[in-house]
Amino acid sequence: MAAQTGRTVNRYTLFYVDDSGGTLRSIPVNSINGVGLDFEEKEAWAFYDAVRGSLLNTPSCVITISGPFDSTASTGSHTVLSGIAGLNTPLALDIRFGIRHTWEAGEPTFGITGTTANGFLCKSYLVNPDDATYTAVFVVFAGSAAPEWATAAHT
């Protein structure tokens, strides 16, 4: 089926991140926040300006995910996240938005292809055993290129 356009629902969204061996894995998630760049706002107005204004400075990107605790070999959320939390090795990360069907090339993605200089880091990983869920936070590696919106997979 060809890439589709228009609106969609979250059941066609997939979250991918490198595991500790550099293999891109799709892990179970049920919440993703912070998908995009958030530009720092700097006020730049003067007394005699007709209206206050701002300029945009360097953006940041902090992605928070949560989902079920899962110890499945290779692709479980715990299996992947416990192995990458705290590593200072840039990780590929990709969020793929299927448009009313399983994602395919031509449909939106947000992320970055991992290299030795570009990628995300897993800053924190918390498990709540009381409801068997996890939360993980990803930040951009220092000096990395910016993650981007695209219509091709990031690897």
Place this chain on the structure above:
Amino acid sequence: MANSGRTVSRYTRLWAGDAAAGYDLSGDVMSIGNLGVEFASDELAALNWTVKGNILGIPTFSIGPVNTIFNIDPTNKYTHDRLAAAIGLTQTLIAAIGVLEAPTYASVCYVGQFNQKSYAGIEGNTTITTSTSFVPSNPGSLNYISPWGKVVHPLGAETAANTGTTNVVDNGAATAAGGYLVWVLTALNAGTATISIDDSADGSSYSALSGATSGAVAAISAGLVQLSTTATVRRYLRWQLALAGGATSATFALAFVRG
């Protein structure tokens, strides 16, 4: 071998102790709170960077608050007696997460040593419950950045040394980054018990993992022992026990975190 996949809270267990006590809290714990590891970082940006970036620093491990049912017995030392006595002390904890079964060999677990900050009773409509808080630990003396490991021996009694090759932890491959073991001894009928770990390359022939031992322990207690960060740990791990001085039974839990 442990199940893998998703689970629910009723298969979680919490074992705890210190130099003077070892106990199973699972019969009174209602909730454990978040089991966390968070790495310090500053968001930075040089002039020509297209996005702010980070380098991760020292981690903080955290657990709790642990909420329990109020349960007291000064003679037999139930949950209240244990937690009230542990206020202000460093506790060794193993939170074992079973997947659709009670934690077993190779189950995922979260381990660490935390200072118990508080223990307070809460009077509800009918039942009295308690809340115990632990100070997030910056593990200054710990040479490892992960609190996640595997259960090598779920809490239970053993009466002899281990000669088996089935109840083991298979890592898939050996590692050369050391690790650390955490143990909780909740019962010992006499003498001493030495809790340790054997490793193996093939799952059949085991020998002692150098340094991975509690040493001879003469009473219920808990502890953490680190290996060198470059120690080779072979693929398969199994628990080991040495009873001496008239001891015939020891009840313990054992976990290992690979580096």
